[in-house]
Amino acid sequence: MKRIIISAVMLLLIEGAFAQQAQFGIKGGINFANIKDEAAGNTADARTGFNVGGLAHIHITRAFAVQPEIVYSTQGAEYDNGTLKLNYINVPVLAQFMFGDGFRLQTGPQLGILTTSKFKSGDTKVDVDGYRTADLAWSFGASYIGHMGLGIDARYNLGLTDVTKSSSTDLKNRVWQLGLFYQFKH
Numbered sequence: 001m002k003r004i005i006i007s008a009v010m011l012l013l014i015e016g017a018f019a020q021q022a023q024f025g026i027k028g029g030i031n032f033a034n035i036k037d038e039a040a041g042n043t044a045d046a047r048t049g050f051n052v053g054g055l056a057h058i059h060i061t062r063a064f065a066v067q068p069e070i071v072y073s074t075q076g077a078e079y080d081n082g083t084l085k086l087n088y089i090n091v092p093v094l095a096q097f098m099f100g101d102g103f104r105l106q107t108g109p110q111l112g113i114l115t116t117s118k119f120k121s122g123d124t125k126v127d128v129d130g131y132r133t134a135d136l137a138w139s140f141g142a143s144y145i146g147h148m149g150l151g152i153d154a155r156y157n158l159g160l161t162d163v164t165k166s167s168s169t170d171l172k173n174r175v176w177q178l179g180l181f182y183q184f185k186h
Contacts, residue, residue, distance in 0.1 A: 021059040027153065028052040029179015033075035035084070035163070035171050047083060049074030057096075057183055065096045067106065072115075075175055082121030086131060086163070086173070088112040092139050102145045110137040110157055112173070129165075135173055136161045149183045 031049040053071030060066060069092050076084040092110035099105075112135035117128045141155030159173035 023057040023059075023183045023185055025055045025057065025149070025181050025183035026053070027055055027069070027071070027179055027181035029153065029177055031073060031075060032176040033073075033077065033086075034174050035077040036159075036174050037169065037171055044077030044079055044084070047074075047076045047078050047085070049076070051090075051177055051179060053090075055181065055183075063098050065098065065104075067094045067096050068092070069094070073112070073175070073177075075173055082119055084128075085116065085118045085120060086114060087116045088114055088135065090137075090157075092157075094139060094141075096143075102147075102151070104143045104145070106139070106141045106143065106155070108139055110139050111135075112137060114163075131163050132161070132165055134161075135159060135163050137173060137175075141177075143181070145181075145183060149185075151181045151183065153177070153179050153181055 029051055031051055032046045033049055034044050034046045051071050051073040053069055055067055055069040058066045071090045073088045073090050075088060076086040090110050090112045092108055094106040094108040096104045096106045114131055114133045114135065117131045118125055119128050137157045137159045139155055139157050141153060143151055143153040145151035155177045157173065157175040157177065162170045163173060164171050
């Protein structure tokens, strides 16, 4: 909880520093998440989930912006014997390169704070403790925003850190996201 508050304060500080250029917005979409076992070289099946949150789009130049976000994201993976549900508060900070009429390419780091970790098999749902509270990822994506402020976003989050506490595994999040966003006062 402390990390979530610190992240929110950082977002507000960034907004204050760039208040003249900042445009705020909301976003939401669908996730297709899985976990890759780097040591074994295999990937679990995708878990379909969602993401929802807010953003601050801060123009640095006409063609370059920084976009910090705070997003709740349901992630995890599907296995033969059940579903691993890892839910995060993600804080990506994206560098956006804008060109054409509303097109954007974006990339940047993302810090994920684990909120819940559960395994569901049939009607049984249990908490699992073997996962780290922080996940570092790198995001790649593209988006398009229309003249009215409504946009579409496609993104891939490549997990960089092992999300387990075990030294015998090397599990990393992999998440495709497709969603809509709305920027106020665009």
